[in-house]
Amino acid sequence: MTDNKRSRDISQPLENLHPDERLKAESDYLRGTIGESLLDPITGAVSERDTRLIKFHGIYQQDDRDLRSERRRQKLEPAYQFMIRVRLPGGVCRPQQWLDLDRLARECANGTLRITTRQTFQFHGVLKRDLKTLIRGICDTGLDTKAACGDDTRGVVCTVNPWWSQVHAEICSLAQALSDHMAWQSHAYDEIWLDRERTVTDDDVVEPIYGRTYLPRKFKYGFAVPPVNDIDIYTQDVGFIAIAEGDELAGFNVCAGGGMGRTDNEPATYPQLGRVIGFCRADQVLDVAEKIATIQRDYGDRVERSHARMKYTIDDRGIDWFRGELEQRLGRTLETAREYRFEHNGDRYGWVRGDDGNWHYTLFIENGRVRDRDDHLLMSGLRAIAAEHEGDYLLTTNQNLTIANVAPAKRERIEQLLHEHGLRDPAHYSALRRSSIACVAFPTCGLAMAESERYLPDLVTKLETIMHDAGIGNDSIVVRMSGCNNGCSRPYIAEIGFSGRAPGKYNVYLGGGHHGQRLARPYLDNVDERTILDHLEPMIRRYAKERQAGEPFGDFVIRAGYVAEVRDGREFNVRA
Numbered sequence: 001m002t003d004n005k006r007s008r009d010i011s012q013p014l015e016n017l018h019p020d021e022r023l024k025a026e027s028d029y030l031r032g033t034i035g036e037s038l039l040d041p042i043t044g045a046v047s048e049r050d051t052r053l054i055k056f057h058g059i060y061q062q063d064d065r066d067l068r069s070e071r072r073r074q075k076l077e078p079a080y081q082f083m084i085r086v087r088l089p090g091g092v093c094r095p096q097q098w099l100d101l102d103r104l105a106r107e108c109a110n111g112t113l114r115i116t117t118r119q120t121f122q123f124h125g126v127l128k129r130d131l132k133t134l135i136r137g138i139c140d141t142g143l144d145t146k147a148a149c150g151d152d153t154r155g156v157v158c159t160v161n162p163w164w165s166q167v168h169a170e171i172c173s174l175a176q177a178l179s180d181h182m183a184w185q186s187h188a189y190d191e192i193w194l195d196r197e198r199t200v201t202d203d204d205v206v207e208p209i210y211g212r213t214y215l216p217r218k219f220k221y222g223f224a225v226p227p228v229n230d231i232d233i234y235t236q237d238v239g240f241i242a243i244a245e246g247d248e249l250a251g252f253n254v255c256a257g258g259g260m261g262r263t264d265n266e267p268a269t270y271p272q273l274g275r276v277i278g279f280c281r282a283d284q285v286l287d288v289a290e291k292i293a294t295i296q297r298d299y300g301d302r303v304e305r306s307h308a309r310m311k312y313t314i315d316d317r318g319i320d321w322f323r324g325e326l327e328q329r330l331g332r333t334l335e336t337a338r339e340y341r342f343e344h345n346g347d348r349y350g351w352v353r354g355d356d357g358n359w360h361y362t363l364f365i366e367n368g369r370v371r372d373r374d375d376h377l378l379m380s381g382l383r384a385i386a387a388e389h390e391g392d393y394l395l396t397t398n399q400n401l402t403i404a405n406v407a408p409a410k411r412e413r414i415e416q417l418l419h420e421h422g423l424r425d426p427a428h429y430s431a432l433r434r435s436s437i438a439c440v441a442f443p444t445c446g447l448a449m450a451e452s453e454r455y456l457p458d459l460v461t462k463l464e465t466i467m468h469d470a471g472i473g474n475d476s477i478v479v480r481m482s483g484c485n486n487g488c489s490r491p492y493i494a495e496i497g498f499s500g501r502a503p504g505k506y507n508v509y510l511g512g513g514h515h516g517q518r519l520a521r522p523y524l525d526n527v528d529e530r531t532i533l534d535h536l537e538p539m540i541r542r543y544a545k546e547r548q549a550g551e552p553f554g555d556f557v558i559r560a561g562y563v564a565e566v567r568d569g570r571e572f573n574v575r576a
């Protein structure tokens with residue numbers, strides 16, 4: 001149990017807290033010296049303090065890690081570049097916005113768009129001199145990058161299910177409203193990126209929810225619509241599980257305290273699943289969400305950042321304390337949670353007809369990278385479709401894309417454009433590949449220890465052969481790879497998860513729930529591909545022979561004794 005006194009941050013003197021707390025407090029509401037850093041022609045970087053502040057503006061300073069040693073050898077500064085993340089609640093993007101972002105990716109970034117595991121876009125390889133143009137361009141299309149990173153409310157995610165059109169629209173607009181409600185209020189963004197005059201000087205009204213020091217750490221909300229758990233609701237800090245009565249939305253079960261991040265060799269850190277604490281009506285969502293954030297604001301650990309996520313605040317004090325604190329802040333009790341059932345956490349690929357007669361096509365985009373390659377003209381194809389499409393583009397948290405709301409008369413034309421650009425039907429890919437996710441990792445991510453996006457496709461090919469030879473080539477196993485322990489692909493909830501330890505070396509996790517309901521357990525440490533395949537091959541063969549009807553791989557490895565079930569994140573690090 002952590003020392004509770006240090007968690008109660010708000011009244012603590014700043015010098016007793018993590019240095020980032022002072023940085024935030026002294027940043028003049030996230031302005032810092034970002035404006036000056038952008039103008040400094042001597043370096044491609046921003047100042048060290050500003051690297052931490054620009055995250056709140058949706059920007060990460062990175063350097064091209066493929067070039068790092070060569071630049072060092074030549075005594076040059078690292079090849080600095082920036083990653084920019086868009087705020088796109090619910091993953092909803094209009095075709096014109098797609099066209100604008102596509103153009104900006106080619107003009108200001110590395111010519112690709114990256115769909116993330118929180119259903120938004122990232123631009124990579126942006127040079128300092130192009131940052132402002134890019135961000136203005138994003139704002140011109142009606143989007144922004146505010147709070148896409150930093151110690152604040154990150155992208156609010158939402159199940160992609162446009163076929164349930166009325167309810168989907170309702171939940172999506174709640175996701176949008178929540179994102180707007182929780183976005184930070186300082187005018188720093190408009191001043192720095194859009195050259196607006198400073199207008200607000202009264203500090204007290206600047207951040208009514210957050211105050212000067214914002215949140216202790218990143219904070220994530222999500223909305224899931226059973227039976228689909230595509231957003232992995234239990235990994236969110238706060239999740240809202242939609243409860244329907246007939247065709248109407250009755251409200252949401254509230255789930256709190258999930259998170260994936262952990263650190264190798266630090267057993268006090270662990271992934272955790274959120275717990276359902278009650279039910280609220282749709283019109284209470286913003287209030288519930290805000291009050292939960294204020295609990296984390298007031299009680300989250302501001303001394304140790306590795307212990308600062310809300311999962312630790314809840315685990316240290318207990319879920320009953322948390323519910324009580326929430327109900328006190330709400331001034332009422334939560335209703336009893338309602339029944340619900342999830343079936344899977346993947347996407348529904350191909351064409352699906354909605355309840356209003358419109359069609360929706362979900363395309364498989366391997367690891368979310370949108371670019372043209374050989375005869376697979378993904379970027380050009382999606383550009384061509386966006387130029388004609390009158391519905392939406394919906395980004396999924398499995399890094400895919402749904403071309404939504406296609407009128408029946410337009411379906412054939414979309415199919416023709418997909419075909420002309422070599423964009424294959426998702427059924428062309430194995431169920432295994434369609435259930436795989438990799439985080440970005442090398443060459444852009446500064447924290448990567450091993451390859452992920454650039455390597456998982458090859459590993460999947462090898463696993464496909466094993467599955468095919470075992471006679472289960474059409475089956476799905478949820479496989480996720482992260483290039484380090486941070487878990488951006490949510491590997492600790494996969495049936496087979498990998499996290500990078502060193503180039504070519506991974507930890508392997510087994511036994512996550514097929515619909516995201518159970519954590520996996522560490523199985524192998526720091527092993528290479530040969531060792532991974534040597535272990536997985538006999539396991540997959542045995543699974544093919546001995547599985548019970550409908551038994552998912554994650555359940556089988558527990559029943560067969562390869563790993564013990566993890567019932568609570570606090571037992572994740574216990575080898576069993």
Ligand code: SRM
Pocket residue numbers: 060062083085115116117118119120121122148154155218220235258259260261262309368438439440441444445446447486487488489490
């Ligand atoms: Fe993540 C940090 C990429 C989803 C947990 N994540 C990073 C950074 C920004 C590295 C850094 O801090 O310098 C990565 C940038 C890589 C790059 O070059 O683009 C990065 N995270 C991503 C993305 C792009 C992975 C992807 O391939 O799609 C996802 C962007 C999401 C978005 O649009 O907002 C992404 N990250 C996640 C998720 C999954 C989720 O939220 O559903 C998690 C696990 C859930 C959670 O938060 O617990 C996640 N990222 C982390 C962590 C560990 C947090 C922790 O509690 O310890 C870090 C490191 C940190 O915050 O210190 C991190």
Ligand code: SF4
Pocket residue numbers: 439440441442445446447448449452482483484485486487488489
């Ligand atoms: Fe980078 Fe690690 Fe996240 Fe992968 S899991 S994107 S390597 S921080």
